[in-house]
Amino acid sequence: MKNITFYGRFEADILAGRKTITLREASDADFAAGDQVRVSRYEDDVFFCNIEIIAITPVQFAVLNDQHAIQENMTLAELKQVISEIYPGLNELFMIEFRLL
Numbered sequence: 001m002k003n004i005t006f007y008g009r010f011e012a013d014i015l016a017g018r019k020t021i022t023l024r025e026a027s028d029a030d031f032a033a034g035d036q037v038r039v040s041r042y043e044d045d046v047f048f049c050n051i052e053i054i055a056i057t058p059v060q061f062a063v064l065n066d067q068h069a070i071q072e073n074m075t076l077a078e079l080k081q082v083i084s085e086i087y088p089g090l091n092e093l094f095m096i097e098f099r100l101l
């Protein structure tokens with residue numbers, strides 16, 4: 001089974017179904033629709049759920065919109081700030097849509 005990590009501060013939103021996408025660089029988006037993936041916290045590698053990948057879609061930072069932000073449970077300004085900190089200067093992102101198993 002593949003693995004993905006999320007920063008621990010997003011665990012509660014993921015488990016509550018409030019965060020249903022993640023935006024990643026290409027090297028962190030090697031998934032396909034239908035994959036079942038183990039999810040753990042980035043900081044301590046503690047497992048916290050399994051997800052099923054619904055879709056992987058290329059998306060440019062420049063075209064991120066409120067719909068993306070809603071799916072991240074953030075404002076668009078917050079989302080752009082978070083991504084700019086994780087992937088400074090990167091425009092080519094991949095949207096990974098998922099559901100909890």
Ligand SMILES: CC(=O)Nc1ccn([C@@H]2O[C@H](CO)[C@@H](O)[C@H]2O)c(=O)n1
Pocket residue numbers: 005006007010021022023024028042072082083086
């Ligand atoms: C090692 C590593 O890159 N881990 C990441 C990368 C991204 N993300 C989250 O995905 C969304 C869009 O980037 C935002 O909610 C991010 O905080 C995350 O939780 N953990």
